[in-house]
Amino acid sequence: QVQLQESGPGLVKPSGTLSLTxxxxxxxxxxxxWWSWVRQPxxxxxxxxxxxxxSGSTNYKLSLSGRVTISVDKSKNQFSxxxxxxxxxxxxxxxxxxxxxxSSSPVFDYWGQGTLVSVSx
Amino acid sequence: EIVLTQSPGTLSLSPGERATLSCxxxxxVSSSYLAWYxxxxxxxxxxxxxxxxxxxxxIPDRFSGSGSGTDFTLTISRLxxxxxxxYYCQQYGSPPVYTFGQGTKLExx
Numbered sequence: 001q002v003q004l005q006e007s008g009p010g011l012v013k014p015s016g017t018l019s020l021t022x023x024x025x026x027x028x029x030x031x032x033x034w035w036s037w038v039r040q041p042x043x044x045x046x047x048x049x050x051x052x053x054x055s056g057s058t059n060y061k062l063s064l065s066g067r068v069t070i071s072v073d074k075s076k077n078q079f080s081x082x083x084x085x086x087x088x089x090x091x092x093x094x095x096x097x098x099x100x101x102x103s104s105s106p107v108f109d110y111w112g113q114g115t116l117v118s119v120s121x
Numbered sequence: 122e123i124v125l126t127q128s129p130g131t132l133s134l135s136p137g138e139r140a141t142l143s144c145x146x147x148x149x150v151s152s153s154y155l156a157w158y159x160x161x162x163x164x165x166x167x168x169x170x171x172x173x174x175x176x177x178x179x180i181p182d183r184f185s186g187s188g189s190g191t192d193f194t195l196t197i198s199r200l201x202x203x204x205x206x207x208y209y210c211q212q213y214g215s216p217p218v219y220t221f222g223q224g225t226k227l228e229x230x
Contacts, residue, residue: 036219046158046166046209048219059217062122095165099219105172106213107156111165 002027004096004112012090012119018083022096022112029077030054034099036108037070037081039092047092051099052079086119093117123148123214125222133230140197142225144210149190154213157186157195160224161206169208170195197227205229 008020022035029035036051050060052070060068064083072079083090093116097108124147134140144155152173158166168177170186173193183198197204210222 038219045223046211046221048221051217061218062216097165102171102177103175104153105156105175106154106219107168107171107177107211108158108166108219109168109177111167114165 127222
């Protein structure tokens, strides 16, 4: 059973960098899957941020692409998110998730529990 | 970017009743690329339906999905107490991008 666990600071100052790591257990990050970050502002809906493959290939949401970097560390079986120049609008629960392909359907089949990151001075 | 609009925003029903949730896309979506998730308070979303109509592993058969093109539906045939939650539709498009609807809250009447 694949498990994902987010970790990182729960508070980031405005204009700073939000950095989170997702540790993967019960499976290899080098499997032929894509690994994503999804966020959810308090009381609001889900927003996909971007994804990475173990090869290092990435895809980002266009509106965030200038502020976000996702990287992978195969030796530690984990991947990371860096979001730069944050504002209060970036306050959200951040989830890491695995994208699996089910009969040609790409979906998020495993999720971390989520971690709340607040942007405040 | 394709926009997914879910309706209604809130649906108030009683256990045992039938729930019908709608997801409308701003452009045609491949049925293969439409999924539904359930989210309960304080929990991560859970995959319910993929490919518009296929149930994920372990999902009860009272959940069913249908639709094509721009109109998709999630139906819960007989509501159980544990079904009251928020439901999201999600599509995958090109360039690689995932988009979610804004969610439908299913609450106990």
